Amino acid sequence: MDDLCAYANRPWAFVARYLRRRIVPHAAIMVAVLGAVACSVSTQYGLKGVVDALGKGPESNHLIWPALTVLICFIAADNMLWRVASLIASFTFVKVTGDIRRDLFQHLTGHSPSYFADRQPGTLASRITATSNAIFTAENMFVWNVMPPCAAAFGAILYVGSVSVPMALGLVVICGGVVVLMFRIAAAGKPLHHDFAEKAAAVDGEMVDLVSNMPLVRAFSAYKREFARFDQTIGTEMKARSRSLLYLERLRIMHALITVAAVLGLLYWAIQMWQQGAATAGQVVLVCTLGITILAATRDLAVALVDVTQHTARLSEALRTLLQPHDLRDHPEAKPLVGDGARITFESVGFNYPDGREVFGEFNLDIQPGQRVGLVGRSGGGKSTLFTLLQRFYDPQQGRILIDGQDIGRVTQESLREAITVVPQDISLFHRSLRENIRYGRPEATDEEVWAAAEAARCTDFINDLPGGFDTIVGDRGVKLSGGQRQRIAVARAILKNSPILLLDEATSALDTESEEAIREALGNLMKGRTVIAIAHRLSTLKDFDRIVVLDGGKVIQDGSPDRLVHLDGFYRDLIQRETIKLSREAA
Numbered sequence: 166m167d168d169l170c171a172y173a174n175r176p177w178a179f180v181a182r183y184l185r186r187r188i189v190p191h192a193a194i195m196v197a198v199l200g201a202v203a204c205s206v207s208t209q210y211g212l213k214g215v216v217d218a219l220g221k222g223p224e225s226n227h228l229i230w231p232a233l234t235v236l237i238c239f240i241a242a243d244n245m246l247w248r249v250a251s252l253i254a255s256f257t258f259v260k261v262t263g264d265i266r267r268d269l270f271q272h273l274t275g276h277s278p279s280y281f282a283d284r285q286p287g288t289l290a291s292r293i294t295a296t297s298n299a300i301f302t303a304e305n306m307f308v309w310n311v312m313p314p315c316a317a318a319f320g321a322i323l324y325v326g327s328v329s330v331p332m333a334l335g336l337v338v339i340c341g342g343v344v345v346l347m348f349r350i351a352a353a354g355k356p357l358h359h360d361f362a363e364k365a366a367a368v369d370g371e372m373v374d375l376v377s378n379m380p381l382v383r384a385f386s387a388y389k390r391e392f393a394r395f396d397q398t399i400g401t402e403m404k405a406r407s408r409s410l411l412y413l414e415r416l417r418i419m420h421a422l423i424t425v426a427a428v429l430g431l432l433y434w435a436i437q438m439w440q441q442g443a444a445t446a447g448q449v450v451l452v453c454t455l456g457i458t459i460l461a462a463t464r465d466l467a468v469a470l471v472d473v474t475q476h477t478a479r480l481s482e483a484l485r486t487l488l489q490p491h492d493l494r495d496h497p498e499a500k501p502l503v504g505d506g507a508r509i510t511f512e513s514v515g516f517n518y519p520d521g522r523e524v525f526g527e528f529n530l531d532i533q534p535g536q537r538v539g540l541v542g543r544s545g546g547g548k549s550t551l552f553t554l555l556q557r558f559y560d561p562q563q564g565r566i567l568i569d570g571q572d573i574g575r576v577t578q579e580s581l582r583e584a585i586t587v588v589p590q591d592i593s594l595f596h597r598s599l600r601e602n603i604r605y606g607r608p609e610a611t612d613e614e615v616w617a618a619a620e621a622a623r624c625t626d627f628i629n630d631l632p633g634g635f636d637t638i639v640g641d642r643g644v645k646l647s648g649g650q651r652q653r654i655a656v657a658r659a660i661l662k663n664s665p666i667l668l669l670d671e672a673t674s675a676l677d678t679e680s681e682e683a684i685r686e687a688l689g690n691l692m693k694g695r696t697v698i699a700i701a702h703r704l705s706t707l708k709d710f711d712r713i714v715v716l717d718g719g720k721v722i723q724d725g726s727p728d729r730l731v732h733l734d735g736f737y738r739d740l741i742q743r744e745t746i747k748l749s750r751e752a753a
């Protein structure tokens with residue numbers, strides 16, 4: 166796939182890319198439509214033949230039947246060609262929408278967390294749909310509403326030329342002038358259409374944000390507040406939409422006035438020619454019907470043109486947002502990471518978030534293969550940032566991060582992510598079955614392997630109690646499971662992934678003793694034989710580690726084995742004392 170970002174500001178080139186991919190059916194549609202239009206315009210010429218034959222009186226019977234046959238053939242071919250075109254279009258246009266959605270979705274998944282942090286997920290999803298819908302509508306409009314009137318007007322002008330060349334030339338000038346004028350006025354309305362496109366995307370984003378936070382809205386009884394806020398967002402979008410539509414309507418009215426005047430002029434001219442004996446009655450009828458064709462054609466063209474302008478605005482807005490370059494790309498010479506025990510080294514790392522907030526100045530940390538390191542420290546100390554840097558969600562501005570001696574900025578992102586498993590605090594589960602959620606760790610795992618991972622993660626007891634067992638659907642983000650159960654599913658998924666490095670962000674929420682015991686055992690199984698860095702909150706977890714690192718303000722302020730640190734004044738001893746007091750209070 167060529168780089169989609171090149172199309173961020175070229176909506177028409179983007180559309181052309183997908184037309185080229187399916188060039189043969191598109192060409193077939195065009196040929197069929199143009200053929201149908203030619204037949205449709207020729208129908209009026211056939212009608213002229215019939216009128217002229219009738220004008221010669223009842224004795225010209227031999228002229229009427231051939232003229233009628235020609236007319237009927239044109240009508241039949243016209244209808245048949247339309248059906249052929251619409252049959253091919255019904256699968257070609259749909260396939261184009263599939264191609265577009267697939268490519269945009271693939272590009273979207275390559276963005277870094279900072280891209281997603283700055284945007285609402287709902288607006289991104291809706292922009293993908295809006296883009297494919299806009300192109301689907303534009304394709305349909307072009308083929309059914311723009312091309313036929315243009316071709317019909319062209320054919321009609323040719324036939325008018327057969328009656329009077331100056332009349333046909335006059336029509337060319339008028340039609341050309343009208344189209345140029347419409348284009349220019351339509352282009353001037355672009356800011357209004359762009360404004361509407363942005364507001365429409367905001368409504369989608371707000372709606373998804375609201376739906377995904379429904380439990381929060383319910384808990385705070387915030388329906389009225391949220392409804393008022395949503396009402397306001399919709400109100401703003403409706404105003405923008407009305408402004409955009411009114412502009413288009415003004416354009417149509419202006420067009421209607423010009424074309425009515427032009428056709429009246431044409432008729433007057435034809436009647437004058439008839440009065441002077443320079444045209445037959447059939448030719449006057451021909452000019453009359455062709456004039457109406459041209460009127461209808463330029464009106465349809467104008468309507469389609471302005472609608473396409475509005476769709477183009479939505480398309481450009483969506484492409485500008487979606488097709489931003491990926492800020493984390495593989496280095497041109499990136500090689501897959503070669504595992505060798507999983508030693509992790511932070512070497513003079515300096516890092517600021519994109520908003521300029523500095524987290525690490527000159528950070529150094531060396532973790533030996535197979536070592537279990539507990540990260541502790543005050544909130545905001547940089548523990549989670551250390552995880553994001555190790556997964557290369559951001560690149561440090563200074564220094565290097567190495568795994569087994571290889572700079573993570575120089576290895577492929579895929580091999581890096583394969584080497585690291587993360588069990589986050591906020592567990593994400595898909596709205597799929599338990600089996601699929603666990604198997605997510607390794608899609609090719611057999612049922613037996615999935616079950617063994619579930620057993621090692623102490624999941625099987627509760628899975629057996631569920632009505633659907635392993636095939637139970639866990640609900641949106643796993644709402645049908647308890648916090649402890651969700652964690653154990655995440656552990657099973659991580660066991661199945663079986664990567665040499667484990668990053669663990671321990672949940673802070675209190676668990677009952679039984680759950681805590683089950684999770685401790687599950688984590689114990691998961692940590693075996695891996696290099697582990699865990700953001701740890703519980704005393705029971707910390708005692709299993711080889712080393713504790715205390716982070717504060719992006720610096721290591723304590724580093725050593727739990728046994729050593731417990732005897733030194735400092736954050737770790739305070740933490741142990743605080744938790745011991747808490748536990749003894751709870752026991753009392």
Ligand SMILES: Nc1ncnc2c1ncn2[C@@H]1O[C@H](COP(=O)(O)OP(=O)(O)OP(=O)(O)O)[C@@H](O)[C@H]1O
Pocket residue numbers: 282518519520522524542543544545546547548549550551
């Ligand atoms: N995406 C982000 N953009 C900008 N600043 C951020 C971002 N994420 C974190 N920060 C800032 O970076 C600093 C370190 O945050 P980090 O989440 O690493 O701390 P932490 O030690 O994990 O805290 P906690 O224990 O509360 O989770 C904080 O000041 C935080 O506000």
